Amino acid sequence: MGIKIVPRHGKSLKDKLYLPAIAGGMKTTFTHFVKNLKDTSNLKTMSYPEVQPEDLSERYRGVHRLTKWDDGSEKCVACYMCATACPANCIFIDAEERFDGVAEKRPKQFKIDLLECVYCGYCVEACPCDAIRMDTGIFSFTGSSREEFVVDKEYLMSNERSKDLNDG
Structure with a gap:
């Protein structure tokens, strides 16, 4: 009849606790942290508001x-x-x-x-x-x-x- 039954995931205790997902996210964050700590030349940061962005369009709306x-x-x-x-x-x-x-x-x-x-x-x-x-x-x-x-x-x-x- 065109009805598709999708199996539901996450029934195990491991999935319900979200611990593997949290650990995976922390691993990604820590990897980026260590990589950026070793080589700071690739960081795209700006000392805002001392340094103002220069890539603003002419049509960008400012204060009235x-x-x-x-x-x-x-x-x-x-x-x-x-x-x-x-x-x-x-x-x-x-x-x-x-x-x-x-x-x-x-x-x-x-x-x-x-x-x-x-x-x-x-x-x-x-x-x-x-x-x-x-x-x-x-x-x-x-x-x-x-x-x-x-x-x-x-x-x-x-x-x-x-x-x-x-x-x-």
Whole structure:
């Protein structure tokens, strides 16, 4: 009738204890350890973050930035499109009225939780004003507390486009 019966393995006590499998894994690990200890020239390691990777694509997404108009004011009109498109729900915007005639409103608060962000770029694609970008060239972001990873509008506006990306 087309039914295939597959015999189940691992019924013996030796297989149930997983000891041979653990011993085999430890043997492989120890063999690599001894080989690398004898000849360290074949190790492919990098002193990160002191030495940054050089094989990153131009399209690699870094930390976000908010773009500005020529007068220094933010391009963001607090339309919430980026926050709506974000699959991680890590963008928080609080809008206020704008009185300079550039737009109707602007973000009073604009925060991104970098620990929640999956760096997908949907926020950049969804923005109708080209106000948010991920071309800073900042690929590693470190901090000692969770609060340091929630970046605000001032931080996002202070980020500039990477010089390496400007040349291309």
